[in-house]
Amino acid sequence: MDMTTVGIADELGPSKILWIRQSRVALEAFVVIDNVACGPAIGGIRMAADVTVGEVARLARAMTLKNAAAGLPHGGGKAGIVGEPSLPAARKEQLIRTFAHAIRELTEYIPGPDMGMNEECMAWIHDEIGRVVGLPRVLGGIPLDEIGATGFGLAVAGEVAASFAGVNLNEARMAVQGFGAVGIHAARFLCQRGVRLVAASDSRGAVFNADGLSVEGLIAHKQGGHPLTDFSGGISMAGDELVGVDCDIWIPAARPDVLNDKNVSRLKARLVLQGANIPATNEAETWMHTMGIVNVPDFIANAGGVICASVEYHGGTQIQAMAVIEERIRANTSEVLEIARRDNCTPREAAVAMARRRVDEAMQYRKY
Numbered sequence: 001m002d003m004t005t006v007g008i009a010d011e012l013g014p015s016k017i018l019w020i021r022q023s024r025v026a027l028e029a030f031v032v033i034d035n036v037a038c039g040p041a042i043g044g045i046r047m048a049a050d051v052t053v054g055e056v057a058r059l060a061r062a063m064t065l066k067n068a069a070a071g072l073p074h075g076g077g078k079a080g081i082v083g084e085p086s087l088p089a090a091r092k093e094q095l096i097r098t099f100a101h102a103i104r105e106l107t108e109y110i111p112g113p114d115m116g117m118n119e120e121c122m123a124w125i126h127d128e129i130g131r132v133v134g135l136p137r138v139l140g141g142i143p144l145d146e147i148g149a150t151g152f153g154l155a156v157a158g159e160v161a162a163s164f165a166g167v168n169l170n171e172a173r174m175a176v177q178g179f180g181a182v183g184i185h186a187a188r189f190l191c192q193r194g195v196r197l198v199a200a201s202d203s204r205g206a207v208f209n210a211d212g213l214s215v216e217g218l219i220a221h222k223q224g225g226h227p228l229t230d231f232s233g234g235i236s237m238a239g240d241e242l243v244g245v246d247c248d249i250w251i252p253a254a255r256p257d258v259l260n261d262k263n264v265s266r267l268k269a270r271l272v273l274q275g276a277n278i279p280a281t282n283e284a285e286t287w288m289h290t291m292g293i294v295n296v297p298d299f300i301a302n303a304g305g306v307i308c309a310s311v312e313y314h315g316g317t318q319i320q321a322m323a324v325i326e327e328r329i330r331a332n333t334s335e336v337l338e339i340a341r342r343d344n345c346t347p348r349e350a351a352v353a354m355a356r357r358r359v360d361e362a363m364q365y366r367k368y
């Protein structure tokens, strides 16, 4: 394998790539450790039939920057297991336990959940090697999706960014794309700060009400297994219309690249809080910057989940996790938006420079 397979390779990393093949159980998996200057790498395991080492390497780099920006004593890494997440439970357990056994001595990597993984999978890894985050509560875990760690962090980022965008939260209207673990809690916590939810979408379509949707009502409806478009408290519309909804805050919390050069000019919001990873293309981020739309990049705004995982790993409690999320995301959002304003650069450029400075400084203290 040459480094072009991986897509990125520079002075930061990757520092180690482990390719695991176990023919007896037909396991194929990879771990990419990007950089461990700040400490052992924390990053999720993605289980998908089409996961590649290049994708895992890009996600590992994102974790290096996210963990450094959040001031965690952890570097960045990520893993991929090739397989359908919907495999029969016994087969999935066999693959995950075999994967865990294969990484038992790779102590620079602390695995966590990503797409296709849940707390139960983390419990199997815990049983094999004891080194994991995202555990069930009975094993000392802090269930980050249940408590809404990432959505809470987005709301904190929103509070700070509102003043940069000239948005008054008490009069603001928000639209949330992707009413799942991140989107639901972002809406809930922002609603507690006075923001009105006027539109939300899931993979099947969107629902809109200019006077405001009931957040609790919509959560109950969604958790009842119904599509948002059937919600009686609003009118349904096509999912791709969400981007042009008249609102002040727009929250992508679903898929990558949903704001791009073809649709970003339809955006009416003055503030974008990136809940999803890489939800906007470079062109879209540059356009937002040019138009004066304040855009808080993913690895600053959505760091609540990994901060929670890190607090869990170090034996902290749920209350401590929420306090650290609040403190770190408040400080980072403010710093990044101040630098972007001062240097007239995009918030992402400011955030990457800030995170890289922290990794570079940590690298000075390392012998190897």
Ligand code: NAD
Residues within 6 Å of the ligand: 144, 145, 150, 177, 178, 179, 180, 181, 182, 183, 201, 202, 203, 204, 239, 253, 254, 255, 256, 275, 276, 277, 302, 303, 305, 306
């Ligand atoms: P989730 O599966 O709980 O929710 C995703 C939601 O998006 C679902 O409601 C789904 O129906 C909807 N969706 C899918 N495709 C859509 C589309 N094209 N248009 C509109 N909605 C669509 O996932 P999640 O955990 O909330 O993660 C959402 C995003 O946030 C992902 O990009 C994830 O990587 C990122 N993220 C999650 C966390 C976390 O703590 N869960 C932390 C950081 C980043």
